[in-house]
Amino acid sequence: MTAAPRPAPVAIDDPADPRLAPYTAMRERDLVGRAGRFIVEGEVTLRVMLSARARFGLESVLLAPERLAGLAEALARLPGDVPVYTATKPVMSAITGFPIHRGVLGVGLRGTEAPGAPLPGLPPALAPALVVGLVGLTNHDNVGGLFRNAAAFGADAVLLDAGTCDPLYRKAIRVSAGAALIVPFRQLADADAILAFAARHALEPLALSPGGGETLAALLPPARTLLLLGSEGPGLPPDLMERLRTVRIPMAPEFDSLNVATAGAIALHHLSRSA
Amino acid sequence: MTAAPRPAPVAIDDPADPRLAPYTAMRERDLVGRAGRFIVEGEVTLRVMLSARARFGLESVLLAPERLAGLAEALARLPGDVPVYTATKPVMSAITGFPIHRGVLGVGLRGTEAPGAPLPGLPPALAPALVVGLVGLTNHDNVGGLFRNAAAFGADAVLLDAGTCDPLYRKAIRVSAGAALIVPFRQLADADAILAFAARHALEPLALSPGGGETLAALLPPARTLLLLGSEGPGLPPDLMERLRTVRIPMAPEFDSLNVATAGAIALHHLSRSA
Structure with missing residues (x-):
């Protein structure tokens, strides 16, 4: 034909x-x-x-x-x-x-998604899975950069709260090198909705933060992980941090300031190695 | 007083x-x-x-x-x-x-440096050292981002070839979050001059590249390392790669495109852990 x-x-x-x-x-x-x-x-x-x-x-x-x-x-x-x-x-x-x-x-x-449709790209129960959750990320460069890094390390999907900017914003697409067009994502109402999604799909939440409890390099990656990232300034809300397993990337004492997309890339590199 | x-x-x-x-x-x-x-x-x-x-x-x-x-x-x-x-x-x-x-x-x-003055920040022979070498990085965002990441992981100094843009360019300073004002750097003529510097100071060169021979995560960090990074497009020159120990960050097969500052951050995180 x-x-x-x-x-x-x-x-x-x-x-x-x-x-x-x-x-x-x-x-x-x-x-x-x-x-x-x-x-x-x-x-x-x-x-x-x-x-x-x-x-x-x-x-x-x-x-x-x-x-x-x-x-x-x-x-x-x-x-x-x-x-x-x-x-x-x-x-x-x-x-x-x-x-x-x-x-x-x-x-x-954009197309339309049927209500209650499964998230495209999410591996079925028991299969290894790596999902990124973004909370309050209002900077298009950071969201675009995180999609690029998610694609580079084969993350299966990205969840966004309503306070995180649109990955299909023109500049976010460009900064993502097109990854925002490839990596499945879904916007949910807030961090609680993201955690409820993780619980339903047996994803273990790990909150990345400079004040996290465990060192990233010493962490044995869970089989099914939700990597939660907050904005660079305020970071993840304290009440969220208290309820979650938290992870930090150790940095030089006087300059603990990685860009959030960069911190996410370091975490994704570590978490994806076992996949 | x-x-x-x-x-x-x-x-x-x-x-x-x-x-x-x-x-x-x-x-x-x-x-x-x-x-x-x-x-x-x-x-x-x-x-x-x-x-x-x-x-x-x-x-x-x-x-x-x-x-x-x-x-x-x-x-x-x-x-x-x-x-x-x-x-x-x-x-x-x-x-x-x-x-x-x-x-x-x-x-x-800028101040002036006496010819032949030692590079500020470089630890003396036998002490652990982590130095970043940039070859042909013409993008101010990338140079600024690399300084930020070098500072975050406590790198001792940065060497630049003449084709790499000035870290004290206005935008590079801003993107570095001020790290370009803190981390000692020196511009040398070319990659050969950077390697000669490394040899004189007993720094083991590691060239980071998508085509590198060893996997970063499996690498035992040398005590004194020069981490060499090239531009995102052409990367490090092939004749340089052939002469050096090369390292890669494994990525998803269809999207092997990390930003060079991000790739540098992942490598610095790994190399700085033993320090």
């Missing part, structure tokens, strides 16, 4: 063309959200979206004409009904409202 | 005031360099500069008036001959050439 040939890219000159409406006022919409859509930018993340590993589909792609040739092979994997638009970088900048340097954008579709 | 009282801060209204010349055209000068000076910005880095741990002195401080009270205690440690200027944020923005949000700036002095 031969795949139907892809329609040719559609060149657009008018920044007000309604087909490009999802690309307009990009920074403002980063803040308010996009009703089921998200933006990918740059070649690395677009290539992830075009790979079989992406959990999300594309609604459309918008490229500077000079980027078409280099991406032709990857674009051949795009379903025929997903349009590829081209516009010069000045037109792209006029559409998005800020200077576009790389000339590679796409609109992704 | 009572310290002489500090002179009162000097309020400046005129962006062209010659006393503030080192603060002008800040971004342009980031690129061309500053002849023995560097800029610190933000409260975290200024506090490091005002602490006993900073390796560098301040030439002057420039604050928005509303930041004076919060920093008064830290500023009391400033030598009496180092002026504190105040200017409103609009004036500060006019001076620097870009919008100043935090209202905290300072000019640091």
